[in-house]
Structures are given as C-alpha cells and as structure tokens.
Amino acid sequence: MAKTPGCLYIAHMKDGPMIRIRLPGGAVTADQLRAVAALAGDLGSGLIDLTNRANLQVRGLHDITFDVLKTHLGGAGLLPKAAWADRIRNIVADPLDGRDPDALCDTRGLVEALDAAIQARPALKSLSSEVGFVVDNGGASGVAGLAHDIGLVAERAASGIRFRLTLAGTPTELVASEETAPLLAIAAARAAIALAAEAQSPLPRGLAAYGVGAKTWKQPTAAAVRLALALGGPYENRIRRLIKTVPVETIVERLEDFAEIPLERAAVADPLPVFDPSIGIVPEARSGFVSCGLGVPVGRLDVATTRHLAALADRHGDGTLRLAPWHAVFLPSVRTDAAEALLAEADRLGFVVDPAFVRIRLYACSGVEGCRGGRLHTKENGRAVFAAVAKTLGDAPLPEPLTIHVSGCIKGCAHRQQSDILALERNASYDVFENAAPGTEPPPDRHRGSASAETLPDLVADLARARFDRNAAE
Template identity: 30%
Template sequence: MLAAMPDSAPSPLVPGGVSPRAGGDACPGTLRLHRADDGALARVRVPGGVLSADRADALLAAASRFGDGELHLTSRGNVQLRGLGAECGGALAGVLGDAGLLPSAAHERARNIVASPRAGLDGSPALGAWLSELDRLVCESAAAAALSGRFLFALDSGRGDVDALGADVTLIAEGPGAALLRVGADDELFRVPAADAPRAALLAAEVFLRAARDSGAWRVKDLPDDVVRDLPGDVRAEVVRVIGSAAGPVVRRPRPRTAAVPAPGPLGPTAISVGVPLGRLAPAQWRLLTETARRYGGELRLTPWRGIVVPGPFPRDEAAQALRMLDAAGLITGPDSPWTGVGACIGRPGCGKSLSDVRAEAGAAVGPPGRLPVYWSGCERRCGHPHGEWIDVVATPEGHRISHVRGERRDAPATVTAASVREDSASVRDEPAALAAAVAAARA
C-alpha cells in the first residue's frame, strides 16, 4: 500500500506496533527550519490556502530577503521558502509575524487546513467563516499544540474535492445549516449544525490526541486498528457531550477516490484558475498573480494541487485578458498545456536523498496531457505525491519504476529498465526519449 505522505518527509508507518513518533516529527515550519542541500527550508502554513494580496507580498519579500527568491507550493496549499540561511529563523519569523502569517508560535505547524478552492464561487457554500473559526480554535487550544505537522483538517464545500485528500478530520457542507463530520477514512459520518462544525472538528482532533497517547500516532491512519474503529464513536460522544444533543444520525458516504481539481482557465465570471509548473513560482510570476488578485477580488487561493484560484468578479473579457498575461508568464492557463497534471518532488540538487534531477527529467518528458496525472519522485519517500489515481515514477538505483496508483492501492510496480525499453540502452535515465515514451504510455 502506498500511504499518503506530506510535502517533504517520509510517510510514518507503524511496523510491528512501533510508534511513528520514535524518530520525531521532522515536518518543517516557520520556526523550525529543515536543512536541505540547497539551504534551509521553511514551510509557511496558509490555512485554506487563502492569502490576501498584502500577505502574498510579504511572502515574496521574505523569499527574496532570506532565500532564493522563489516560492514553492505544496500539496496542502502551503508555501515553502528554500535556500534560506541557517541563521535567519528569528528575522524570518518576525517578517511573517508582522504580516499576520504567524498568529501562534506554539501552533504554527498544527495549522494544517485545506479548503475547497471554489467554495462560494460556483454556487457552493462559502467556507470563510468555518476557516477563520477553526484556525482560531486550533490556535487557542493548548491540546492542539501537540498535533503533528502531518495532521490535516479539510473543509469541503460539498464538491468532494478536498474530501478526497485523506485528511484526518473532514467537514463537508451539506445544505443550509448542516455539516457532515468525517473522522479519518471512515465511511460513516454524522451531522452537526453548521455553526458548531469548527468546534466539532477541533473536538475530533483532541479526541484523536487522547487516543494516540499510547501509540504515539501522528495521524488517524497510524492508530492501532481497534482504536481506529472506535474513534468515530468516541468523537460523536464527545461532540454530544460538549455541544449538546446536536449530533445527528450516522450517514454512510464513502470518501471520493479522486478529487474534482479546478481546471486551468476561467471559472465562470467569478474566478480564474491557473496551474503552476512543478509548483515553483519565480518572483515575477508571483508578483503578477498578486497584482491580478489586487486588481479584482484582492485574494489568492492556493490549491492542494499546486495551483492558484484568483476570485473575481472579472468584468466582461477581463478574465481572458488576465489569463493571457499569466500564460505569457509561463503559468498553466488551459487543460491542453503539456504541464497539466505533471508534478515532481524537489529532486537533485536540492535534496541529498534524491537519486536524480527529477524536475529536469519531468520537463524533458512533457508532452500532450495524459488521462492520468504523473508524479516524479527522486527516491522511495515520494515526498508531496498526489492523492487518488496517478502514475507514479520513482528513481531507483536500477532505473525508473513506473506504477499505476489507485487510491491507497498500488499496482505491482513495473520497473522500466534497458531490457524493457531498448536492448542497447544502459539505463532509462540515460535515454530521456525512452523514459518519456514509457511515461506517456502509462498516462494514456
């Protein structure tokens, strides 16, 4: 089974009942930098991916002052700053704190919240009130400070997009005044009043922390099987106890296998959507996106699929004009872009564990968009990989292994070697055309 992994750390497994906390939670943050081969790395949590234009300016200023100037989007809608000096932590925290991006030092790595990026733009419920309230509650909870940097909340507008991401606690908007609460991957959800939904989500996280004391689990899926089975019922009992007899009946709804990712281009008259090749934004691209947001709705929404939604409204023809400018800057503005669905970890030279420069290899292999997305990983950790169904390309000492991932299950891997592609090839990595052909065939 291919477990879900965060953006730059290996998935915590629990072999033989060993606590995943035994090695420590290495997830980076703003106050806890991670050393990489290209310098220190900071991960700035952006709850719901929602950034004002002013805060986007502050992130660019921090990247330019302390790092390599680029901004890297993660698979949770956060931003990573790379190439940082090892001693910049205090000054960086000051800049981000002044911009309102660090509301609680104790909780800065616990503010992991993804939200439907199209919420409120396409007739679906707006989630801004939930997002603000949940972030506030997390930052005010002494217990929540103990959540690992991997624990994830999801706020779904009812489209099933972020519900598909495998969060530990998911709230789903359901009709006027109601919400569904999912705990882990459980198919049985229960209703709570929409006004109480953020409080119910926090209660679920606090119940998880109590249940994880013995095992030291970081995420719901890391708990022992018997504890996982009992957890939804324990959460429901706690919601009833704290909120009152407001928890509704159990509703059976399996988690979606694939996410409804916003397609690049116009999202009706209310927004535009762009993809970011390999999630990496140069200063000029970030500045153009920020200026576009400031001209219209004043907001950027970073998506868990390394894209950005810019809410409008856009006057007639101005969405098309904005997309043309963003396309000229190298961003993905339509589904026919060869970069659509292509992702990769940082690879060499940024990561010492990577076996190859997978970003360069991904760029050399781009072609017509395939039916499935593809993700390139420089080692078996597969940092930042997507969810749902995709083509998994992993660099190994023997070559590139290509697998078809379906949800949490992976087909038996097919190792792409010289023998399977060209008899006279030393390795697939030495034959970019052969590797590109193999990946294209797998995506189709």
C-alpha cells in the same frame, strides 16, 4: 525530511534552511505574496514551492533568525497567533469558496473559526504535524475526496446546511451546524491523541486507559491524566494511520469524552464528494465575474512569477488569491471581459492555463537542489515529463486523471500514495514502474524500464499513451 517545517520551525535542507507558511484554506492576499517573494529574494534562493496542501515553502534561506522571520512575515499577517500551533494548521478548503454557484454554502468563515479553535487549545500540542483537516462546501471541486484525517463536509438537512464529520475519508454519523462544526473537529483530534496515547504511552497502561475512558471529561483526575497524555507525546495520532489498529467507530465513541458541544447524529445517506479539480476560466455566482485558475507545474514558483501573480490579482481581481491543493492558483473576482487577457498574460509568464492541466497530476520532490539524498534535478525532470505527456496525449479524453510521480529516492516525499507511473531515482538514473507507490520496493513485474534524465520524458509519455490506448480498447 526529518521534521515537518513551519513558519517558526525551520527545516535544514541541503539547499539551506526552509520554512513552510501555512495558509488555512489556501487564502492569501497580493500583499502577502509580495512579502513572501521579498523573503525568498532577499534571504533565500529565490525558489518558492506550492505544496499539496496549498501552503507555501520558501527554500534556501540564509542568515535567518526568528526575529527576521517575524519582521518579514509577522507584519504581513502570515504568522500564527499561537506559535506552538504553527505546524498543525493544515486546513484544506475549496479555492472557489464563496464564489462557486454550485456550492451549498460559503465556508470561508468556518475555515477561520477552525483555525482559531485549533490555536486556542494547547491540548492539541502533541497532534501530529501531518494531520490534515478538510472543509468541503459541497461545491464542484469536491475537496473532501482528497486524502485527509478530519473532514467537515457540507450537506443539506431539513434545518438548513449542516456539516458531517469524516475520519480518514469515512463519513460518520456525527453532524454539526456551521457554528459548532469546528468544535466537532477539535473533539476528533483530541480523541485521536488520547487513543494513540492509550495504545502507545510509556505511562502505565491502566493510567492511560483511565484517562481516555472516564465518562466525564471534566472530572478533575481524568482531566489531569488527559493533559499529561496530550502533552507527553509524541504518539502516532494521525487518523489515517491510527485506523490501521483502531476502528473509526472507536474514535467516534471516544470523541464523546472530549466534545465541548452536545453531539448530534444523523444517518449517513451520501458518499463523500468526488474530487474534481479545475483551472482556466470558472464562472462565479456573481454575474459578470469569473475566477481564473492558473496551473503551476510541479508546484515550483520563483520570485518574479510570484510578484507577477500579486500584480495580476491587483490589476484584474480584488487583490486576493486562493491556492489550490492541485498545484494551482485562483484569482477571483475577475471581470468576464478581462479573463482571456489575464490567461494570455499568465501563459506568457509560464503558468498553464489549459483546463487539461488537471488531467495530468504530476508530483516531484526537491531533488538534488534541496535533498541530501537526491542526485537528480527532479523538479526540472518533472516539468519535462509533464510537457512530453501533455503533448503526446493532446486532447485525448482520459477516463480518469493520470498520476505521475518523479521521486528522488524511495521515501517519496512528494506523493506517498500509489501512482499510475512512478519514476524512482536509482544510481543517477530512473527506474520506471506502473501502479506503484514509494516507501517499499515496487514489485518487479511492475517495472517498465530504466531511463536517464534526458530519456525519461519519452519513456513516461509512451507509457501514458499505452495506458490510454488500453483503456480506450476496453
């Protein structure tokens, strides 16, 4: 994908224009889901993808214009207030937020405040659309354990709950209250923009150094230089990549130039939370109610199932839903005595309700339907692989989740990190590797065989079983 899509930034794919609807924290209402389903059904291919950051993509659009998008999405409250900020509102949060009895606090308001703060600062215009924010409430899900660029993680302090700033998964000494935490995250983003500009700007290096190095950010000349650098991009300001050449400590130092609040520091005492996703019936803090998590294999929905989701939320919950960054959807505020009936209905609709779903993390790109470089039906093949592996492993207790990536090309758009098992399309078949990542040619010693689309599920299932047996024997 050449350019990251948004609501108002249309990506032209093989199956037609595609948009990505960002839902900060994964929050969406039943009525908003119906609006998305209407857009996909009336003007699209009928396919809707749930992304790794708990956003929604509508594929195969036709006769689409900005006015049409505004009509369909604007009335549903799905458009950003600042159009320029459309693609940088990448905020992941715990889908159980506000209901998890183990959470330290409810961060739904913080997510909204961070989203508003991003949209209120045009200086972030050149921020990479791949930059990801995460807000962790200290609950069981541990979303701060997900790969991210800028994180705000709740922790206990003598004065109450505070939030620690993390950069590319590294805790820093900077902390803030819930009210000021969004400004701390904004300062980190601005520091990343400035440091990237300093290193890569076509402007004279001395000018760039002055712009980011001046001790007083309000100094008129320094402010003007910073504005030019911020709006003049693009530069590689995604912190997960920036730290390859710029230490986290340097980002923290430069952050002070952009802080809109007095900075508070506290020694790092605890590691980041461990990512621990769930589905199925999850108890809520409120007695007599639960949240019901439904797994969405390979993140693929259609119009009918999306409308059914909205109906389930209205009928059994409070009309709201939370999308999870592990291809799942949570329906909160379900009465405990209605939960089993809801899961049974969801199972009939094709959702996965077995909590074991989270043990097998399967990623698959759009494949031949959506990518000009694709030649195989990777989503369909991924579903078959998931079913085969789930059947083979049964209830076997995995020491850690098994990651499987079915990729239509070496780019690996669906999952760029290393996977336990990588199925890579080659000449209309798959080469299968263990412990490999896309992006570069996997080492030959990790190759485990080749398979057609039809034989891929059995090969991957055999590899998964062999991995389990090896782990059990150790």
